[in-house]
Amino acid sequence: MEVVMSFVIGGMYAAAIYMMLRRSIVKLVIGLVLLSNAANLLIFTMAGMLPGAPPLIPPGATMPEGLSADPLAQAVVLTAIVIGFGVLAFAVVLIHRAYEVVKADDMDQMKDTDR
Amino acid sequence: MNMSVALPVIIPLLAGALSVMFWRSHFAQRALGVLGTGAMLAATVWLLLETWEHGHIVMEMGSWPAPFGIVLVSDMLAAIMVVLSGIIGFATAVYSLSGIGKMSEKFGYYPLLHLLLAGVNGAFLTGDIFNLYVWFEVMLVASFALLILGGERAQMEGAIKYVTLNLLSSMIFLTAIGLTYGLTGTLNMADIGDKLSTVEDTGLITVIAMLYLVAFGVKAAAFPFFFWLPASYHTPKVAVSALFAGLLTKVGVYALFRVFTLIFNQDVDYTHEILLWVAAATMLTGVLGAAAHYEFRRILSFHIISQIGYMIMGLALFTPLALVGGVFYIMHHIIVKANLFLISGITFVMKGTHELKHMGGIYRTNPMLGVLFLIPALSLAGLPPLSGFFAKFIIIRAGIEAEAYWVVAVALVVGLLTLYSMIKIWAEVFWKAQPEGVEDELRDVSSGPMIWMWVPVIMLALMTVAIGLYGEPIYQMAAMSAEQLLDPSQYIEAVLGEARQ
Amino acid sequence: MNMHSLILRTAGHFLLPLLLLFSVFLLLRGHDEPGGGFIGGLVAAAAIVLYLFSMDIRSARKVLRVDPRDLLGAGMVLAVVSALPAAFLGQAFFTAQWWEFTAPVFGEIKLSTVLVFDIGVYLVVIGSVLTIMLNLAEAED
Structure with missing residues (x-):
């Protein structure tokens, strides 16, 4: 399972970087979304994958029974998803306003600050 | 607790x-x-x-x-x-x-x-x-x-x-x-x-x-x-860029200091050698970019980059004295750099532009601002007895002791070029005569609500002078932090002490 | 922005109270079971946004009654304030404080600073999502 996941994650990183290298700002945003999802998936995979072993402690016990999935990695991924959601919402607003000001979906039109 | x-x-x-x-x-x-x-x-x-x-x-x-x-x-x-x-x-x-x-x-x-x-x-x-x-x-x-x-x-x-x-x-x-x-x-x-x-x-x-x-x-x-x-x-x-210039990049530098002393201290010869090259290249590109520009805040922005190089150099040399220098440099740099950006805000209110070519004559109308600019500017370039001199002095001395002569040479050249950029701003904005067709002073900055702009500028300039003249306690603090950074077991013991027993 | 769809408008009218109630339900069960302030806040914000799509901005602002920025501010204050009680008792910030008591009708009730924090998050999520959505919708018009 981990091997399959590593190929999927690698493919997602490659696709994300490819999208970010395009001139269109919309594709840039899609690239950023893909990249953050790839990173989340990487953390998820890194914690090890155990099918059918939720990290739940039965009533009365203090430890989960047998092997269980790592809850910390899931908490971390959840936090990262929420943060990614917030930052992405902001990026969409920013790009909407930038589009109104620059009137083009083209990075090459945005060279004024580099001169 | x-x-x-x-x-x-x-x-x-x-x-x-x-x-x-x-x-x-x-x-x-x-x-x-x-x-x-x-x-x-x-x-x-x-x-x-x-x-x-x-x-x-x-x-x-x-x-x-x-x-x-x-x-x-x-x-x-x-x-x-x-x-x-x-x-x-x-x-x-x-x-x-x-x-x-x-x-x-x-x-x-x-x-x-x-x-x-x-x-x-x-x-x-x-x-x-x-x-x-x-x-x-x-x-x-x-x-x-x-x-x-x-x-x-x-x-x-x-x-x-x-x-x-x-x-x-x-x-x-x-x-x-x-x-x-x-x-x-x-x-x-x-x-x-x-x-x-x-x-x-x-x-x-x-x-x-x-x-x-x-x-x-x-x-x-x-x-x-x-x-x-x-x-x-x-x-x-301007207030926002002063805040960014003072703090944001330094958070990155702080994270480098933390991670490359506490966590990645196994293969110092390899990782810190890379850091040293990064430091030298950062210093050089930053200062060369600044030399090529004629916009007040853009020059200052490029100087942030070149100064970041000095801080990373302190980390990369990884000797006690070099870390002292790196920490000292961060302290000096944050105060000085924020101050320079705040001053660029005052001159912007006076002249309505950040372009050096369209400014001038401020020393004649407002000599006090000229002096207030010179303090952080010369400190940035590393002239004694201001704070920047001691910061650069410690780092360069650490470089010589570590026998990394080429990076010391780069640091000295960059110091000279920094002086050139600061003199350029001084000459264009403050010293040269008013260019033709430019209003003498758009707005009065020395009275009314504008008076609040002066308070932080004077406060930060006084700190720059104070660090230079009375640097011993600052040096002691930097020395203590360097000692802690080089001995990560103290940090680990403080955090995990109870868990380990 | 107005979709002019009779079905959507009627459904939006009936779904709004239901969704808001569901969001409060999610918020309150969140401590031990799936749910919580973030999810609840998103559901509540989605309810208002659905109303916005089926009607228009003015009626959406009207049904909200308060400015979303007020919700944002109140939520942030609640969330930060929930960290403080522990400090006065000599514990680390954010340490959960529990108060249990029995009320006549409801039986045993447990109140905690965690709940205050969650309500704060709930309000912050509603406030920030709606601030962004309403601004975007107004920019479209």
């Missing part, structure tokens, strides 16, 4: 929340701005004194024990950094009383200012690598929004570059966290440092170290990841 370590984070969060609540009242927001940052400054000074006395101060948030919960840790380096953020936050809030304008206040300038400061302080104080990422994002979201206050075209373009590259670096950081977690099974930085010393696969550790180097290198604007900084820092309001 010592509360001092959490207050620098709690106070700006509370002040920010209150100023969102009172978003309708300009007066309440301004009052909260000054009072909140003032209280934060006081809390950070208290934390510094406590840390000076006890060495390390640790608080387990929510009483969840380390290494499972999130800890806030203050060692000498972190305490020094939060005091600096307190100083710059307070100076910016006072400056904003006359410098920011009603429109920005309406769009949430003050809440964002508090949120940014909370993010910066959180990043300095946290002892958990994932929590560090969270504070980075808090800081970045606040800085994105501050960057586009005003909504001009240049700001939008600058913001898109800033947002994209910083998000990219955040994702690299997150990837590195994932790999670190896979390797050690913990997110607590002290615990990671402890566990990595038993991992045998040093090749994998070095790969992860390089991921952190890239992630923090982008944030710190080190070569070759610096290009977002000169593309965006000259576009926002």
Whole structure:
């Protein structure tokens, strides 16, 4: 399972970087979304994958029974998803306003600050 | 339970929340701005004194024990950094009383200012690598929004570059966290440092170290990841760019200092050699970029980059004296650089432009501002007896002792070129005669509400002189932080002491 | 922005109270079971946004009654304030404080600073999502 996941994650990183290298700002945003999802998936995979072993402690016990999935990695991924959601919402607003000001979906039109 | 370590984070969060609540009242927001940052400054000074006395101060948030919960840790380096953020936050809030304008206040300038400061302080104080990422994002979201206050075209373009590259670096950081977690099974930085010393696969550790180097290198604007900084820092309001120039890149430098002393200290010959090359290239490209430009804030932006090089050089040499120099340099640089940006705001109010070619004659009309500019400018170039001289002196001496002569040569040349840039600004803005067809003075800056712009400029200039003339206590603090950085077992013991027994 | 769809408008009218009630339900069960302030806040914000799509901005602002920025501010204050009680009892910030008591009708009730924090998050999420959505919708018009 981990091997399959590593190929999927690698493919997602490659696709994300490819999208970010395009001139269109919309594709840039899609690239950023893909990249953050790839990173989340990487953390998820890194914690090890155990099918059918939720990290739940039965009533009365203090430890989960047998092997269980790592809850910390899931908490971390959840936090990262929420943060990614917030930052992405902001990026969409920013790009909407930038589009109104620059009137083009083209990075090459945005060279004024580099001169 | 010592509360001092959490207050620098709690106070700006509370002040920010209150100023969102009172978003309708300009007066309440301004009052909260000054009072909140003032209280934060006081809390950070208290934390510094406590840390000076006890060495390390640790608080387990929510009483969840380390290494499972999130800890806030203050060692000498972190305490020094939060005091600096307190100083710059307070100076910016006072400056904003006359410098920011009603429109920005309406769009949430003050809440964002508090949120940014909370993010910066959180990043300095946290002892958990994932929590560090969270504070980075808090800081970045606040800085994105501050960057586009005003909504001009240049700001939008600058913001898109800033947002994209910083998000990219955040994702690299997150990837590195994932790999670190896979390797050690913990997110607590002290615990990671402890566990990595038993991992045998040093090749994998070095790969992860390089991921952190890239992630923090982008944030710190080190070569070759610096290009977002000169593309965006000259576009926002002056108070905002002073805040960014003073604090944001330094959070990246701080993270490099923390990670490359506490966690990645196994293969110093390899990792710190790379850091040394990065430092030299950063110094050189920054100062050459500055030499080519004729826009006030753009010159200053490029100088941030070249100064970052000196700080990383202090880390890369990795001797006690070099780390003292690096920490000393950060202290001197934050104060001086923020001050220079604030001064560029005053000259902008007078002349209505940042272009050096269209300015001039300010020394004739306003000699006091000329003197106030010369203090930080000459300090930046490293002239005695100002703060920059001692900062450069310690680093260069450490370089000679470590027999890294080529990097010392680079540092000296860069110092000279810095002087050239500062003299260029001095000659064009202050000394040369008024250019034809330019109004003598657009607005009176020495009376009325504009008077608030002078207070932080004078305050920071006095600090620059004070660090230069009375540098012994500052040196002692830097020495103590360097000693702690070189002996990470103190940090690990302070965080995990109870868990280990 | 107005979709002019009779079905959507009627459904939006009836779904709004249901969704808001569901969001409060999610918020309150969040401590031990799936749910919590973030999810609840998103559901509540989605309810208002659905109303916005089916009607228009003015009626959406009217049904909200308060400015979303006020919700944002109140939520942030609540969330930060929930960290403080522990400090006065000499514990670390954010340490959970529990108060249990029995009320006549409801039986045993447990109140905690965690709940205050969650309500704060709930309000912050509603406030920030709606601030962004309403601004975007107004920019479209």
